[in-house]
Amino acid sequence: MGQPEASEKHQDRRFVLIAVIAGLGGLLFGYGTGIVAGVLLFLTHTFQLNGSLQGAFVAVALGGAALGAAIAGMLADRWGRRRVLLATAAIFVLGSVLAALANTVLLLFLGRVLVGLAIGLASTVTPLYLAEITTPARRGAIVTINQLYISIGIFVAYGVNLLFANVTSGWRWMLGLGALPAILLFVGMWVLPESPRWLIQQGLAIRAAAALQYLRSTMQVTAELHSLQQGGAENNARSTSLPELFRNPKLRRLMIIGLGLAVFQQVTGINVVLYFAPRIFQETGLSSPFMAILATGGIGLVNVLATVLAMRFLDSLGRRKLLLWGLWGMLISLLLLSAGFLLPLQGLAGAILIVLVSAIFVASFAMSIGPIFWLLISEIFPLAIRGRAMSLATVINWLANMLVAGVFLDLVGAIGRGGTFLIYAAMALLAIIFTLKMVPETKGLSLEQIEQQLISNS
Incomplete structure (x- = not known):
């Protein structure tokens, strides 16, 4: 018993290392989007950005x-998941450094376009790479590492x-420090294998076997390799x-499921x-900017801790049950936020209540x-x-993000915060x-079993 247990522990350590490195892509996502609020406070003075240009900087x-x-x-299906992640890291480094060193608005915006491109990739x-390298029993927790890293990236930002905040040209450090996790991702991906499923799809069975042996920390991968080959053959036989x-x-x-979840998220x-929390908290009663930002940081920490809990229960409770429980929690907290804004609650006590309900919503x-x-x-x-289907779902997710963030202040102006949160x-x-x-x-199902x-049930 001792030798198999030792082998399993070695496999666990190997796989955690792999997931941690690959998941750094989520950290780039979180940091790149979360850092904007602090940077904007400086850019309005450094580059004299008016309201339209500030919006353009975000957009x-x-x-x-x-x-x-x-x-x-398309790139991941053609060139492989690993190569695209390497390119993603390189683009993020270039964009972060260019934006940090920018002395013109054009260079600043170009840097942010490159950072955005890397975030989208x-x-x-x-999540595609993480899903394809893991086992069914661990897939929920391992893929959720991506979301955990997004949460950590926002919190770190x-x-x-x-x-x-009080450092001269601090915005340059804010933008430039994003290059550090990108460098770690770039270095780490050089030692990780390509997705065995993608290799099978390309007819590279020997390389797929070697990748599986590395991922599973064992030479005994014949059965899993055969399953992947069978699934790959069935895929190639279909018009897809x-x-x-x-x-x-x-x-x-x-596709309806994927696009629907993309929009509802x-x-x-x-x-x-996440974007407007400091402003919301200030207008509610936390008049000090520092306290509003500090409360926002607390929301970010709740985001991280709740994601850790999700990793713990996704593979035991299941996706559907946890999704429904969370959506009910979101619905109740949104109704409470709407009521709080409609009353409206005033003073420190009201602000604390809004912060607490916001934390429940985020959790x-x-x-x-x-x-x-x-x-x-x-x-x-x-x-x-x-790869292409996930791309489409992700594009819709980003477009919905832009729409919601873009119309929020207009909605608040038209129907108030209470009415706006009632819509949510x-x-x-x-x-x-x-x-x-x-x-x-x-x-608990393999990707081939799910497919x-x-x-067959559609």
Whole structure:
């Protein structure tokens, strides 16, 4: 018994190391989006950016992310998951350094476009790669490492904002420090193998076997390799072009699930809370900017801790049950936030209540649709189309992000914060109905079993 247990522990350590390195793509995603709030405070003075240019500074990164997500699947299917992650790291380093050293608005914006492009690539390829290298029993936790890193990246960005808030040209450090995790990802990906499933799809069985032996820390991979080859042969026998996902009624449901979750993850208002939390808290009663940013940092910490809990329960409770529980928590907290703004609550006590309810909302998100969206889109699509289908879902996710963030202040001006959060609550209710009717359970199944089950049952 001692030798197999030692081998299993060695495999665990090897796999955790692999997942930690590959998951750094999520950290780039989180840091690159979370650092903006602090940077904007400086750029308005350094480059005399008016309101329109400030909006453009945010928008160019989101636009770059949408572009990156749009091409990520095609690149990952053609060149492999590992190569695209290496390119992602290099682009992020270049964009971060260029933006940090910029002495003109043009260079600053170009740097942010490159960072956005890398974020879009990472947001698609990181969960794809993690899903394809792991075993069914661990896939929920391992793919959720991506969401954990996103949460950590946002939290670290809040901390860096505070650290350099009173430093001359602190915005340069805020932007430039994003290159560090990108360098770690670039170095780490050189020692990791390509996805065995992608190698099988390319007819590279010998390299796939070597990759599996490295990933599983054992030479005994014949049975798993045979299963992957069989699944790959079935994929190649099917017509799996991207338009086929919409034409074929057996596959259309998969795309509806992916795109539906992509939209609901954003239209329930998560990024409104993450992007505009300091402003919301200030207007509610935390008049000190430092206290508002500190409260926002607390929200970021809740986001991280709740994601850790999600990793613990995704493979035991299952995706569907956890998704529903979290969506109910989001619905209730959004209704409470709407009521709090409509009353309205005033003073320190009211502000503390709003912060606490916001924390419950973020925790509910982080334990449900936050990670489960990325997990499910890495699981439900056929291998031959998985990269491109995930790209489309991710593009829709980024576009929904841009729409919600872009119209938030206009909505608040038109119907108030209470009415705006009531709309997000209605979206959460629709997400619950959508999940009950459409979303399958994938816990404990291999990607090949999920594909066969979903296609045969559609």
